[in-house]
Amino acid sequence: MTIASSTQFICFxxxxxxxxxxxxxxxxxxxxxxxxxxxxxxxxxxxxxxLLLNASFVAAAQVLVYVxxxxxxxxxxxxxxxxxxxxxxxxxxxxRRLLSGAVCGGLFVLLLRVAFTTPxxxxxxxxxxxxxxxxxxxxxFSDYLLPFELxxxxxxxxxxxxxxxxxxxxxxxxxxxGEPADQGLIxxxxxxxxxxxxx
Amino acid sequence: MTIELPTxxxxxxxxxxxxxxxxxxxxxxxxxxxxVRVLMSIELMLNAVNxxxxxxxxxxMVS
Numbered sequence: 001m002t003i004a005s006s007t008q009f010i011c012f013x014x015x016x017x018x019x020x021x022x023x024x025x026x027x028x029x030x031x032x033x034x035x036x037x038x039x040x041x042x043x044x045x046x047x048x049x050x051l052l053l054n055a056s057f058v059a060a061a062q063v064l065v066y067v068x069x070x071x072x073x074x075x076x077x078x079x080x081x082x083x084x085x086x087x088x089x090x091x092x093x094x095x096r097r098l099l100s101g102a103v104c105g106g107l108f109v110l111l112l113r114v115a116f117t118t119p120x121x122x123x124x125x126x127x128x129x130x131x132x133x134x135x136x137x138x139x140x141f142s143d144y145l146l147p148f149e150l151x152x153x154x155x156x157x158x159x160x161x162x163x164x165x166x167x168x169x170x171x172x173x174x175x176x177x178g179e180p181a182d183q184g185l186i187x188x189x190x191x192x193x194x195x196x197x198x199x
Numbered sequence: 200m201t202i203e204l205p206t207x208x209x210x211x212x213x214x215x216x217x218x219x220x221x222x223x224x225x226x227x228x229x230x231x232x233x234x235v236r237v238l239m240s241i242e243l244m245l246n247a248v249n250x251x252x253x254x255x256x257x258x259x260m261v262s
Contacts (some may be wrong), residue, residue, distance in 0.1 A: 005207070008208060009208060012212065015238060016212075016216045019216060019219075019220060020216070020219050020220070020223075023219070023220050023223040023224070023243055024223060024241060024258075026223075026236075026239055026240070027224075027226060027227030027229065027230070027231065027236070027239075027243075028239060031234060032233060032236060035236065035239060036235075036239065037251065038243065039239050039243075041202040042243065042246070043246065045245055046249070047245050049213075049216075049250060050200060052208070053213075066242070066246070073201045074235060074239060077235050077238075078235055081235075087232055096230075100226060100229045101226060103229075103231075104222040104223075104225050104226040105222070107222055107225065108218055108219065109220070111218035111222070112215055112218055113212075113216065115211050115214035115215060116211055118246075120210055132248075146235065150253055184214055
């Protein structure tokens with residue numbers, strides 16, 4: 001075993017241990033802020049796994065999109081809606097968790113059986129390495145142009161929808177009486193999520 | 200003289216890792232009572248699927 005392959009094995013073992021333990025921490029920790037930061041660690045380790053698989057562009061996209069956007073979005077959501085609510089106790093919660101754990105363990109055994117008994121066509125196609133970025137760009141602007149543009153239109157629709165939903169001063173009419181109702185007043189009658197500045 | 204040794208991490212190791220990640224995500228999806236934690240579990244499952252998709256044989260760095 002050469003030093004390169006043993007380095008690869010050591011990197012894989014360390015990264016997969018970080019991924020597995022981090023994922024368990026994400027679902028098991030009681031504090032959700034710790035869970036969010038552990039989720040960032042899991043995303044970074046998955047990016048390291050992509051690097052190990054000669055997919056450097058995907059690793060960079062994983063760091064940019066998941067760590068930079070999704071994880072930060074989740075952190076914003078946690079910090080904005082930081083409401084301590086006392087959930088009602090469910091009878092037999094531990095039994096339910098054990099049952100669902102057994103179900104997930106069965107699913108895991110099934111997936112392992114599929115992974116180890118299927119005759120995979122090894123080795124697969126040869127990796128193209130650094131040319132992958134060029135190839136992805138060519139495909140995006142030639143034969144995958146329509147899905148690319150459709151995705152951008154979808155994102156634009158989501159952004160406009162978020163702006164419309166976030167506007168507070170929209171006047172709408174009451175359903176029963178038909179007279180105009182101030183939606184801002186309706187919103188203010190509920191518990192505000194953010195403390196408003198009083199002056 | 201060359202001895203036949205696995206020079207790369209086998210495919211089944213990646214598949215098993217993705218299975219671990221996916222099952223953890225499913226467990227969290229079932230058992231979490233917080234909406235944000237449900238989102239985080241869904242992200243875990245999506246990443247597991249991405250690990251499955253992006254398996255390509257790493258070039259042997261040995262010569």
